[in-house]
Amino acid sequence: MPEVSVIIVNWNARQYLARCLAALAEHGAGVDYDLWVVDNASEDDSVAFVQKAYPQAHLIVNAQNVGFARANNQAMAQSTGRFLLLLNSDAFLQAGALEALFQAMRDHPDTGIAGAQLFYEDGRLQRSCYAFPTLASELWQTLWLDRLFPHSRVFGGYQMTWWAMDTPREVDWVMGACILVRREALEQVGGFDETFFMYSEETDLCYRMKQAGWKVRYVPEARVVHVWGGSANLAGRETLIRLYQSRVQFFRKHYGLVTAFFYKLLLGFSSLARTAMGWAISAVLRRPGAQNQSRAYWQLFRRVHLF
Numbered sequence: 001m002p003e004v005s006v007i008i009v010n011w012n013a014r015q016y017l018a019r020c021l022a023a024l025a026e027h028g029a030g031v032d033y034d035l036w037v038v039d040n041a042s043e044d045d046s047v048a049f050v051q052k053a054y055p056q057a058h059l060i061v062n063a064q065n066v067g068f069a070r071a072n073n074q075a076m077a078q079s080t081g082r083f084l085l086l087l088n089s090d091a092f093l094q095a096g097a098l099e100a101l102f103q104a105m106r107d108h109p110d111t112g113i114a115g116a117q118l119f120y121e122d123g124r125l126q127r128s129c130y131a132f133p134t135l136a137s138e139l140w141q142t143l144w145l146d147r148l149f150p151h152s153r154v155f156g157g158y159q160m161t162w163w164a165m166d167t168p169r170e171v172d173w174v175m176g177a178c179i180l181v182r183r184e185a186l187e188q189v190g191g192f193d194e195t196f197f198m199y200s201e202e203t204d205l206c207y208r209m210k211q212a213g214w215k216v217r218y219v220p221e222a223r224v225v226h227v228w229g230g231s232a233n234l235a236g237r238e239t240l241i242r243l244y245q246s247r248v249q250f251f252r253k254h255y256g257l258v259t260a261f262f263y264k265l266l267l268g269f270s271s272l273a274r275t276a277m278g279w280a281i282s283a284v285l286r287r288p289g290a291q292n293q294s295r296a297y298w299q300l301f302r303r304v305h306l307f
Helices: 012-026 046-053 067-078 097-107 135-140 185-189 201-211 236-255 255-284 288-307
Strands: 006-011 033-040 058-062 081-086 091-093 111-119 170-171 178-181 215-226
Touching: 006 012, 006 067, 012 033, 012 046, 012 091, 033 046, 033 067, 033 081, 046 058, 058 067, 067 097, 081 091, 097 111, 097 185, 097 215, 097 236, 135 178, 135 255, 178 185, 178 201, 178 215, 185 201, 201 215, 201 236, 236 255, 236 288, 255 288
Parallel strands: 006 033, 006 081, 033 058, 111 215
Antiparallel strands: 081 178, 091 215, 111 178, 170 215
16 A cells, blocks of 8 residues: 555646656655546547556546546545645646655644645745635625735735745645645545536635544645646636636535625626726726736626526
8 A cells, every 4th residue: 555646637738747747756756656647538648648658657537527526536536545645737846845745744643634835837936825715805805905905814814915825834725736635534524526627626625624623734845836727728718717616616515505695796796897997907008918807707797697
């Protein structure tokens, strides 16, 4: 039985997958792990690449894109590692990352999930941990109060912008691009909720972990480069719609129908306001990017009642 089963879900991300696996091979040396790659019906040569370059990998090939949550569950159910490293195909381990995550688990046996510190490719810090979303935090973001007062624990609470993210600590939830999961905890709460096709599935898992008495820890010593959206491979507006659709689903599941209804009202107002703002910026400053963003929010406004 390996100490850790590394699980990577891939969908048409061959160029990132190669870098991900190379970084794992380099920085996972000395760690007792087995490798699982779940391919969600990629149309590129991802499957052939894994078969040729990593014949030792356990490869699960789905006939259709079953989503991030279900694909991870497939490998988690078949793997045997005492820990599970869930790694996005566009996430690249840096030196010492795995050791830091394991050390956090050893030092804190009540931790069910440990999350890494993520960075953009240019070295900029990427937000890697958050508080659970609430109606209040969504309102602060709609009114841009989180940006106006980033050091406020009230207005900057959701993204935790009041904190430099330079020290390890217990948090509500961590980004799922690179997380180490204790199997004992996972078996207690169950795997990912497969009704979340993409986005918010890690928020939901962390929420259930904490309800069951397990802790979620952020480990800044575990450094990982993450290409934001590289593994999603979706058009901007579709990504936006799926992101908020999953957020509505999270509110409905954990906070109830009434709270979810008010969140949808807030989301409708927010998307309409951002549509108007995007068109205004585009007209005055001639920024095509603002026009594209405005179209995305207009589509979100038109579809929010369907969520």
